[in-house]
Amino acid sequence: MLNINGLTACYGESEILHDIHLSVPDGKIIALVGRNGVGKTTTLKSIMGLVRSPKGSITLAGEELQKKPPYERARMGIGYVPQGRDIFPQMTVAENLRLGLEVCGGKKQDPTELYRLFPIVEKFLPRKGGDLSGGQQQQLAIARALIAHPKLLMLDEPTEGIQPSIIQEIGHAIRTINEKTGLSILLVEQYLDFALDLADECYVMDKGQIVLHVKSGEADKDEIQQYMLAS
Structure with a gap:
């Protein structure tokens, strides 16, 4: 599904990501974990084309991005x-959801399954997004992306x-979406237990590099925590 090979990314003249290699196979949930400031968000922004990435390859279903x-990447x-x-x-809430349809030309979609996953979204359709709690806003944001x-689906710190x-x-909801639809998911998280519980595989990032890649069921949490807590 998604393959990143030899990716670098920069803010101005500062290189933030260094030779990143990461894959999200079809139908899998992949976690990218690490402490604040190591490059996790920059990785997602690079995939979306929001950050300059002068070197490397990013492909989605075999097509270079x-x-x-x-x-175009959204479409x-x-x-x-x-x-x-x-x-x-x-x-x-209803207007926020309609904005999510812009990537497919505004074509109407049946929201029934989304309402089953996120009942709060249907309940508050007439309410302004700013009047929702943080958790309700997160559910709306995921529903809008889906x-x-x-x-x-790329999620940046959904538990924050x-x-x-x-x-x-x-x-x-994330697990149900993945199991029912086979949607591939890239999850950026600091909450390690949440990430390992959901993900099939886990990448650990430190100082703009991937320093560890393991299957979640075989992960040594103490080893990962050393990178999460390192200064």
Whole structure:
């Protein structure tokens, strides 16, 4: 599905990512973990074309993305939920969802399955996005990314600032989406237990590089935590 080979990424003249190799196979959930500031978000932004990446290859279903602008990458099937969610606070929940359809030309989609996964979204359709709690906004952001039926869903810190009960609901929804639809998912997380519980494989990032790649069921949590806590 997604393959990254030899990727570098820069902010200005500063190289942030160094020779990244990462794959998200069809139908799998892949976690990318690490402490703050090591390059996890930059990796997702590079995949979306939001950060300059002068070297390396990014392919989706065999098609090279490097020269394509962000809107084309979205139309090719990448759903992206950024850190902070980026919902539109003055728009209603229904209007936020409709924006998610822009990547497929505004073509109407049946939201029934989304409402089953995220009942709160249907309940609050007339409510403004800014009036929702953080957990409700996260559910709306994921639903908005899913409504156009992407091939790949990228989630940046979906548990950040959310109460434990809602984290469980979001984890259940992610697992259900993956199992029912075979959607490939790239999950960036600091909450290690959440990431390992959901993911088939785990990549660990430190100082802009991938330093460890393991199957989640074989992961040594103590080894990973050393990178999560390192200064």
